Amino acid sequence: MRIALFVTCLADTLYPQAAQATVRLLERLGHEVVFPEAQTCCGQLHINTGYQAAALPLVRRHVAVFDPYDVVVAPSGSCVGSVRHQHAMVARGAGDERLASRAEDVAARTYELSELLVDVLGVEDVGAVYPHxxxxxxxxxxxxxxxxxxxxxxxxxxxxxxxxxxxxxxxxxxxxxxxxxxxxxxxxxxxxxxxxxxxxxxxxxxxxxxxxxxxxxxxxxxxxxxxxxxxxxxxxxxxxxxxx
Structure with missing residues (x-):
């Protein structure tokens, strides 16, 4: 399976090891992971603090970047939650129904890591060893x-x-x-x-x-x-x- 990595801002700047581990894990399980370099912040910070108009260009960019992929994964429940529950809302609030529909399509293909592994890939034992x-x-x-x-x-x-x-x-x-x-x-x-x-x-x-x-x-x-x-x-x- 070809999977797009949505890295998220915090992972990119402070916790790159989480994103790197996501790639290593999925590749070990036999999947191809691609990193769309045009991705930016998903806009959650702006939306949560009341700046929906400022978030709109970020929502539009996120949809454009990840729309070509059948599966998107992020090592973050928070950012996946924003994609699923806020992006279409922001688009509709701006009167852009076409963007809202596209955002819903992308959201339906976007998974938090444990969801992807258990629900999509059907695996619970990933062959990990961690003696702690x-x-x-x-x-x-x-x-x-x-x-x-x-x-x-x-x-x-x-x-x-x-x-x-x-x-x-x-x-x-x-x-x-x-x-x-x-x-x-x-x-x-x-x-x-x-x-x-x-x-x-x-x-x-x-x-x-x-x-x-x-x-x-x-x-x-x-x-x-x-x-x-x-x-x-x-x-x-x-x-x-x-x-x-």
Whole structure:
């Protein structure tokens, strides 16, 4: 299968290892991965902060770039959520029904990584090896917008050597929420403190997630407290063939 990688802004600038791992994983499974170089931000930041008019050119560009591909994957529930639930809305809000229809077509072919693996490729055991104690934080957008459910956990349970530990209050938000963390810093910090406390209670070496934004927020909290616990993207675990 030929799959287009939607890399996302945060992966491109801060977590390139997550995007690289996505490519390694899919190629190991026998698929061709292409990177459309004309891609830019999908516009989620603009839309979430109320600048829909400014997001419209980004939506139009995203649709034009990814329309030629039958399958699109992103290592981000947040950005896939924007493509599925916001792009057509923005186009319709601007009175462009043709763009809205094209955006819906692209959205129907766009998948978060665990969705692609489990639902499209029909695989749960990807042949990964990761000999570490890991807990998993299910991100808000993947849970509530995409409803990925237990797909990431089903994939992790097949990883050889991995000791998967349940995260207490796992479905509680970590407090990032994009600009929420800036506009409501005290609330965000309190939510992060709860999340860090729960991560530490698992005695895990790594806290994994499927969104770089949440990893950045949780990782910052863990680092500032010098806990020694690190964060890792789901794609990095699934791409790993590290032996004990």
């Amino acid at each position: 104690r890991v807990t998993f934080h299910p991100t808000c957008h993947s849970l509530r917008l995409l409803r990925v459910g237990d797909r990431p956990l089903r994939l992790l349970r097949h990883v050889r050597g991995l000791d998967l530990v349940e995260l207490p209050a796992a479905e509680q938000c970590c407090g990032f929420g994009g600009t929420f963390a800036l506009k409501n810093a005290d609330t965000s910090t309190a939510m992060l403190a709860d999340k860090v406390r729960h991560v530490l209670a698992t005695r895990a070496e790594f806290c994994a997630a499927g969104d770089a934004s949440c990893l950045m927020h949780i990782g910052g909290g863990l680092s500032r407290l010098r806990t020694g616990v690190r964060t890792v993207h789901l794609a990095e675990i699934l791409a790993s063939t590290e032996e004990p």
